[in-house]
Amino acid sequence: ADWAAAVAAVRDLTPDSRVLLICHVNPDGDALGSMLGFAFGLRRLGVRHLQTTFPGPPEVPEPLRGLPGLDLLVPADEAWLDPDLVICFDAASASRLGTLAGRLDRVGTTTVVLDHHASNTRFGGINVIDPAAAATSVVAEELLARLGVPLDAEIAECLYVALATDTGSFRFAMTTPAVHEMAARLLATGIRPGEISRRIFDTRPFGAIRLYGDVLSRVQLAPDAACGLGLVWTYATLDDLTRHGQRPYVLEPLIDSVRCAAEADVSCVVKQIAEDEWAVSMRSKGGVDVSQVAVVLGGGGHRFAAGFTGRGSATEVVDAIRDELDRAVVPTEDQR
Ligand code: 5GP
Ligand code: MN
Ligand code: MN
Numbered sequence: 001a002d003w004a005a006a007v008a009a010v011r012d013l014t015p016d017s018r019v020l021l022i023c024h025v026n027p028d029g030d031a032l033g034s035m036l037g038f039a040f041g042l043r044r045l046g047v048r049h050l051q052t053t054f055p056g057p058p059e060v061p062e063p064l065r066g067l068p069g070l071d072l073l074v075p076a077d078e079a080w081l082d083p084d085l086v087i088c089f090d091a092a093s094a095s096r097l098g099t100l101a102g103r104l105d106r107v108g109t110t111t112v113v114l115d116h117h118a119s120n121t122r123f124g125g126i127n128v129i130d131p132a133a134a135a136t137s138v139v140a141e142e143l144l145a146r147l148g149v150p151l152d153a154e155i156a157e158c159l160y161v162a163l164a165t166d167t168g169s170f171r172f173a174m175t176t177p178a179v180h181e182m183a184a185r186l187l188a189t190g191i192r193p194g195e196i197s198r199r200i201f202d203t204r205p206f207g208a209i210r211l212y213g214d215v216l217s218r219v220q221l222a223p224d225a226a227c228g229l230g231l232v233w234t235y236a237t238l239d240d241l242t243r244h245g246q247r248p249y250v251l252e253p254l255i256d257s258v259r260c261a262a263e264a265d266v267s268c269v270v271k272q273i274a275e276d277e278w279a280v281s282m283r284s285k286g287g288v289d290v291s292q293v294a295v296v297l298g299g300g301g302h303r304f305a306a307g308f309t310g311r312g313s314a315t316e317v318v319d320a321i322r323d324e325l326d327r328a329v330v331p332t333e334d335q336r
Pocket of ligand 1: 280298299307309
């Protein structure tokens with residue numbers, strides 16, 4: 001990882017420099033949290049001209065609207081075309097940046113990519129990629145430390161939301177001692193983890209609970225899929241959202257209920273985003289590298305959490321996943 005180059009790029013900034021911070025489409029807690037936390041850090045270093053943005057509609061999911069620093073957010077089409085520095089958060093490839101991808105090629109602008117996806121394509125001029133990091137906010141905190149920026153409550157709240165999101169509230173396998181040590185440093189600034197967690201993870205509109213009922217009632221188990229490892233899946237349509245008056249973000253926690261099924265190693269939720277277009281969330285308990293499956297189907301992600309955009313009907317999308325799973329899993333002797 002180009003730590004020294006990233007530190008130098010930030011140190012080279014002057015009070016007049018304009019810095020554009022960007023993150024991936026449909027931003028999650030890690031994308032927004034690491035981006036906004038780092039923006040506060042740059043402010044502490046005296047950078048006065050800051051914009052943060054992400055591609056697509058400039059809509060922040062309701063649970064993340066309490067994040068400090070959202071006033072720095074501008075719609076993608078209003079962001080500077082010629083900033084002095086671009087810093088990109090939590091995006092494994094330029095394709096995750098939609099219309100903002102073009103900014104990265106502009107002559108004279110350096111792009112620093114901060115990320116933790118093993119599949120990162122190193123599309124920046126300076127790439128600080130740590131696949132061992134539990135979240136991009138781990139990389140962001142380390143870079144702030146190397147820049148000599150002390151943590152304060154605003155930086156910490158953003159980085160904590162990011163860390164808690166990507167570790168599944170400190171439950172997933174990459175929750176190392178270093179992760180807990182970072183969480184301890186963040187909490188030492190006085191932020192309130194109970195309030196933050198309630199806001200981010202445990203507050204949804206009543207209509208969302210009814211919607212979960214509908215979507216979970218359609219859950220299906222295919223024990224023979226993935227060469228016998230099993231697949232559990234469900235889907236949500238645009239009509240489901242309309243009927244219950246809900247925004248798409250409310251569907252995100254559903255994968256955590258679906259993946260509980262003991263009979264399946266792989267789980268997925270197929271979420272309609274247009275007539276023939278579905279955003280797919282995939283999880284694995286360890287038997288399958290779902291990022292490989294996602295990459296073949298045009299997406300990406302991590303070994304045990306990945307996604308892609310599927311086309312056709314929900315059943316066609318799931319059939320495509322099943323085909324790829326059977327290809328990705330090498331059957332063991334007794335499964336053959
Ligand atoms: P989620 O299921 O939480 O939306 O996504 C899980 C992980 O899969 C994300 O951290 C991200 O790395 C990856 N991912 C999800 N959707 C896509 C997609 O459409 N394209 C790519 N390249 N990666 C995705
Ligand atoms: Mn993310
Ligand atoms: Mn992440």
